[in-house]
Amino acid sequence: MKILVCMKQVPQKDAPLKLNETAAWIREDVSYEVNEPDAFALEEALRQREKHKGEVVVITSGPARAQQVLREALAKGADRAIHLEDNAFVGLDAFNTAKAFAAAIKDEQFDLIFTGLQSDDYGYAQTGVILAELLGWPHATIIMQIEKNDTGIRVKRELEAGFFQFVDMPLPAVLTIQSGINKLRYATLIGIKQAKNKPIRKVALAEVQSAIGENLQKIERLYVPQKTKKTEHIEGSPVEIAKKLVDKLRNELRVL
Amino acid sequence: MPDTILVVVEQREGKLNRVSWETITAGQAIAAATGWTLEAAVVGGTASTFAAEVAAKKVGKVYAVESPKLEPYTPDAFAAALKQLLTAKQPKLVLMPHTYQVRDFVPKLATAMGRAVISDCIGFKHENGKLVFTRQMFQGKLAADVSFNSDAPWFATFQNGAFRGDKAEDGASPAPIETVAADIADGVIRNKPQEAFKEAKQAVDLTQAEVIVAVGRGIKEQKNIEIAKQLADALGADLAASRPICDNGWLPMDRQIGSSGQTVAPKVYLALGISGAIQHIVGMKGSRTIIAVNKDSEAPIFEIADYAIIGNLFDIVPPLTEEVKKVKAELAK
Numbered sequence: 001m002k003i004l005v006c007m008k009q010v011p012q013k014d015a016p017l018k019l020n021e022t023a024a025w026i027r028e029d030v031s032y033e034v035n036e037p038d039a040f041a042l043e044e045a046l047r048q049r050e051k052h053k054g055e056v057v058v059i060t061s062g063p064a065r066a067q068q069v070l071r072e073a074l075a076k077g078a079d080r081a082i083h084l085e086d087n088a089f090v091g092l093d094a095f096n097t098a099k100a101f102a103a104a105i106k107d108e109q110f111d112l113i114f115t116g117l118q119s120d121d122y123g124y125a126q127t128g129v130i131l132a133e134l135l136g137w138p139h140a141t142i143i144m145q146i147e148k149n150d151t152g153i154r155v156k157r158e159l160e161a162g163f164f165q166f167v168d169m170p171l172p173a174v175l176t177i178q179s180g181i182n183k184l185r186y187a188t189l190i191g192i193k194q195a196k197n198k199p200i201r202k203v204a205l206a207e208v209q210s211a212i213g214e215n216l217q218k219i220e221r222l223y224v225p226q227k228t229k230k231t232e233h234i235e236g237s238p239v240e241i242a243k244k245l246v247d248k249l250r251n252e253l254r255v256l
Numbered sequence: 257m258p259d260t261i262l263v264v265v266e267q268r269e270g271k272l273n274r275v276s277w278e279t280i281t282a283g284q285a286i287a288a289a290t291g292w293t294l295e296a297a298v299v300g301g302t303a304s305t306f307a308a309e310v311a312a313k314k315v316g317k318v319y320a321v322e323s324p325k326l327e328p329y330t331p332d333a334f335a336a337a338l339k340q341l342l343t344a345k346q347p348k349l350v351l352m353p354h355t356y357q358v359r360d361f362v363p364k365l366a367t368a369m370g371r372a373v374i375s376d377c378i379g380f381k382h383e384n385g386k387l388v389f390t391r392q393m394f395q396g397k398l399a400a401d402v403s404f405n406s407d408a409p410w411f412a413t414f415q416n417g418a419f420r421g422d423k424a425e426d427g428a429s430p431a432p433i434e435t436v437a438a439d440i441a442d443g444v445i446r447n448k449p450q451e452a453f454k455e456a457k458q459a460v461d462l463t464q465a466e467v468i469v470a471v472g473r474g475i476k477e478q479k480n481i482e483i484a485k486q487l488a489d490a491l492g493a494d495l496a497a498s499r500p501i502c503d504n505g506w507l508p509m510d511r512q513i514g515s516s517g518q519t520v521a522p523k524v525y526l527a528l529g530i531s532g533a534i535q536h537i538v539g540m541k542g543s544r545t546i547i548a549v550n551k552d553s554e555a556p557i558f559e560i561a562d563y564a565i566i567g568n569l570f571d572i573v574p575p576l577t578e579e580v581k582k583v584k585a586e587l588a589k
Contacts, residue, residue: 011394014552094372120394120395123393125363125375126363129360130367132364133363133364133367138331139331140331142356142359159357164455165450165451166450167448179503214405215372216404217405217406218405220400220401222398224399225392227559229559230562231558246583248563253524253545256587
């Protein structure tokens with residue numbers, strides 16, 4: 001099985017975010033990490049390769065800093081990487097990101113493409129499904145299990161309210177992977193060393209420019225959400241906080 | 257002809273789900289702001305059996321999009337059927353609830369029409385004749401107003417709980433229902449879905465809990481769960497968690513709160529070390545009182561908290577547990 005894993009670099013979960021001068025995006029001088037569901041997607045691809053042989057290729061788009069995500073993936077065991085390297089990719093909507101990816105892999109023959117189920121920054125939850133449609137492939141979303149069989153694959157989709165569903169589908173296919181589908185591995189020292197010799201194919205904006213167009217949706221402004229609730233801060237030493245809170249639990253909220 | 261808003265509602269197991277009504281409320285609000293006409297569509301094997309329920313609401317018309325191939329749900333069939341409807345009726349704006357099912361097919365549908373979806377919206381604004389949709393970004397830390405930069409149809413999905421389903425207005429008289437036979441060619445459907453099932457029988461029902469103590473990533477290690485458990489025991493509360501805790505196996509999956517777990521509305525929800533990602537918030541924002549303990553003062557959980565304690569849960573929780581025990585012991589005297 002030849003598997004492509006789409007990965008994204010996003011601001012760290014607890015990174016304090018500030019707006020930039022356009023007020024339509026954040027200042028980018030923050031710490032970054034791999035988008036969490038994408039890490040599970042990578043892990044699943046590595047496990048599938050261990051079972052069925054083949055190749056795991058990772059792809060990302062973004063400026064030079066995004067290469068870190070690819071390096072980590074290579075250190076964990078991915079075979080090679082593709083980096084659509086340009087700051088302009090950060091501002092693309094899901095439709096254009098998928099178009100850029102489709103253009104960058106047009107000479108490849110994958111059996112499966114994995115994405116995380118959504119990103120921690122935009123949170124559109126669309127890129128994987130759009131990519132499937134652009135490629136003319138079937139897809140399934142929010143996947144918790146993948147078994148290869150004679151005709152293709154059987155996947156376990158997570159539905160809402162605790163329900164699941166098995167879906168049989170042919171290959172090639174795109175799957176969006178749910179967090180928690182597996183247990184993540186750590187990169188080993190030897191893996192980190194080997195990663196240095198693994199190839200990263202760089203794709204410049206110019207190479208995919210003809211495939212992408214204007215964004216179909218535009219962020220007019222970004223802002224700190226207005227609070228709809230009046231929040232009372234409880235302050236003091238831990239012991240004082242405990243006393244104040246228990247008083248509220250007992251006398252105002254009446255649950256003690 | 258005036259511009260039209262089309263709400264595509266969702267049915268599951270023969271029932272329209274709650275978010276469908278919320279999306280109708282959203283559609284009615286946008287119709288009132290823009291002066292556009294509101295219509296609705298029901299999609300399924302026997303969609304017409306649900307259409308009357310929707311037609312009772314204040315909508316201009318209801319389309320029942322039917323084909324035996326729409327049962328069971330597949331993204332291929334739904335996208336094909338809706339593309340036909342939208343191409344024929346040409347609505348300006350198409351609204352759907354942001355459910356797992358809609359997430360599965362709407363990006364495909366929009367892409368097939370060369371259009372975009374503004375997904376997981378929590379509101380809209382109509383400013384100087386321009387329609388913008390508000391959605392959360394960066395896990396709820398920031399909000400964005402997003403506009404369409406393409407021709408119609410425009411697609412937007414609304415987050416669970418963004419509008420009040422019970423505020424959907426009834427119509428003066430039932431709206432006309434038009435049954436539309438979807439033409440889905442052989443070979444269009446590639447996926448073969450099996451019956452939906454529940455994993456193990458859910459042992460824990462948190463929906464009835466009066467008080468919930470929930471833990472998130474801030475708990476750091478499995479052994480620290482005990483700290484939260486002791487507080488829960490002292491309070492007589494149920495212990496719950498955000499998704500990462502259950503993914504790690506630190507608490508069983510049936511204690512998970514959020515979009516992929518249970519939706520709860522206790523009297524008191526005590527969130528310990530939970531940042532408040534959207535997927536968690538949708539499962540607990542209906543709680544009567546939310547108390548949040550988090551060391552990150554910018555954690556989105558504080559946006560919806562009634563009481564905020566900014567601090568390290570390892571400092572805050574043990575004395576709190578002691579105080580609860582002390583007061584309970586006094587009350588028992």
